[in-house]
Amino acid sequence: MNISDVAARSGIPPKTIRYYEDIGLVKPPRDTNGYRVFREADMHKLAFMGRARALGFTIENCRNLLALWEDKNRASADVRHIAEDHLAQIEAKIADLNAMRETLKTLVTSCSGDDRPDCPILNDLAKLSKK
Amino acid sequence: MNISDVAARSGIPPKTIRYYEDIGLVKPPRDTNGYRVFREADMHKLAFMGRARALGFTIENCRNLLALWEDKNRASADVRHIAEDHLAQIEAKIADLNAMRETLKTLVTSCSGDDRPDCPILNDLAKLSKK
DNA sequence: TAAGGCCTTCCAGTGACTGGAAGGCAAGTG
DNA sequence: CACTTGCCTTCCAGTCACTGGAAGGCCTTA
Known part of the structure; x- marks a missing residue:
C-alpha cells in the first residue's frame, strides 16, 4: 500500500502520516524506489490514531495508548487512567x-x-x- | 511606568507585553536608556487585551476590537458582528x-x-x- | 564599588500539523 | 520512445500565542 491508499483508508492526510513517521509513531519500510510501503498493521495503527485524535487525545497520549494496545499484558487500569485524565x-x-x-x-x-x-x-x- | 508595573496592573506578563509590541498592538515610546515607557493609554489597551483574550478572542479579533474601540465613529454593529462570530x-x-x-x-x-x-x-x- | 534586580535583545521551542517548492518515479497515451 | 500527468520523495517555513532562557546593559541601595 502506498501512502495515498492508507490516507484514503484511514482518513489521515498523507502529510500527517509522514509527520507521524517523523515522530516515530509508525515505521513503514521502504520500497526500492524509496516509497513507503504500508502493511496492514501500519494501517490499523494509523486508523487507531485517527480515532484517538478525534477524541482529542494528545499525540503523547496516543503514543501511550498505542503502546498499551500492543502490550498483551497491559492492565486496563492504565488505559482507563489515561482516558479519565483526558476526560477531566x-x-x-x-x-x-x-x-x-x-x-x-x-x-x-x-x-x-x-x-x-x-x-x-x-x-x-x-x-x-x-x- | 515600566514594563513590570504595567504587567502587575494589567495582569499580562512582561514577555507577552513585549510580544504585543512586536506585533504592533501597543507602541510605547522609549526612555533614553532604552526602557519602554508605558502611558495610561497603553495600560488600558493592554488591560483591554487581557479581557478580550480571556473571552477567547483571537489576537486578530482583538486588534479589530481595539481599532473599533478607538474609533469614535464606529457602528456598534461591527463590534457585535465580531462577538457573534466568536460566540458561534x-x-x-x-x-x-x-x-x-x-x-x-x-x-x-x-x-x-x-x-x-x-x-x-x-x-x-x-x-x-x-x- | 559591588550586589541585586530590573531592563534590553535575540534565539529557540511549544503542538500538531500544513503549505509549498524542487525534483524523482510510474503509468498511460500518441 | 517521448510526453504528460500524477504520485512519490525531501526539506523549509509558517501557523497561533506565547514562553523559556541566555547574554548583557542599567538602576538603586548599601
Missing part, C-alpha cells in the same frame, strides 16, 4: 468555554448592533479592565 | 467537546480498570477504525 481535561475546557459563552451571550444581546457607536461590548471590555 | 465558534467548539465527552464517558465507565488486559476503550479505538 475536556470537562475543564468545556467549563471554561461555557463561562466565555455566557459572558459573550450577555454582551451580544445587550448590544443594539446598529449604526450608533455606543457599544456595551466595548464598554465591558474596557470597564472591567480598570478593576 | 465557541458554541461549535463546545458541541465538539461535548461529543467527545459523551463518548469518553461511555468508554471510561465500560472499562473495568483493573489488572486484566481486556479493555473496551482500546477495543473501541481499534474497532471503529476498521469501518
Whole structure:
C-alpha cells in the first residue's frame, strides 16, 4: 500500500502520516524506489490514531495508548487512567468555554448592533479592565 | 511606568507585553536608556487585551476590537458582528467537546480498570477504525 | 564599588500539523 | 520512445500565542 491508499483508508492526510513517521509513531519500510510501503498493521495503527485524535487525545497520549494496545499484558487500569485524565481535561475546557459563552451571550444581546457607536461590548471590555 | 508595573496592573506578563509590541498592538515610546515607557493609554489597551483574550478572542479579533474601540465613529454593529462570530465558534467548539465527552464517558465507565488486559476503550479505538 | 534586580535583545521551542517548492518515479497515451 | 500527468520523495517555513532562557546593559541601595 502506498501512502495515498492508507490516507484514503484511514482518513489521515498523507502529510500527517509522514509527520507521524517523523515522530516515530509508525515505521513503514521502504520500497526500492524509496516509497513507503504500508502493511496492514501500519494501517490499523494509523486508523487507531485517527480515532484517538478525534477524541482529542494528545499525540503523547496516543503514543501511550498505542503502546498499551500492543502490550498483551497491559492492565486496563492504565488505559482507563489515561482516558479519565483526558476526560477531566475536556470537562475543564468545556467549563471554561461555557463561562466565555455566557459572558459573550450577555454582551451580544445587550448590544443594539446598529449604526450608533455606543457599544456595551466595548464598554465591558474596557470597564472591567480598570478593576 | 515600566514594563513590570504595567504587567502587575494589567495582569499580562512582561514577555507577552513585549510580544504585543512586536506585533504592533501597543507602541510605547522609549526612555533614553532604552526602557519602554508605558502611558495610561497603553495600560488600558493592554488591560483591554487581557479581557478580550480571556473571552477567547483571537489576537486578530482583538486588534479589530481595539481599532473599533478607538474609533469614535464606529457602528456598534461591527463590534457585535465580531462577538457573534466568536460566540458561534465557541458554541461549535463546545458541541465538539461535548461529543467527545459523551463518548469518553461511555468508554471510561465500560472499562473495568483493573489488572486484566481486556479493555473496551482500546477495543473501541481499534474497532471503529476498521469501518 | 559591588550586589541585586530590573531592563534590553535575540534565539529557540511549544503542538500538531500544513503549505509549498524542487525534483524523482510510474503509468498511460500518441 | 517521448510526453504528460500524477504520485512519490525531501526539506523549509509558517501557523497561533506565547514562553523559556541566555547574554548583557542599567538602576538603586548599601
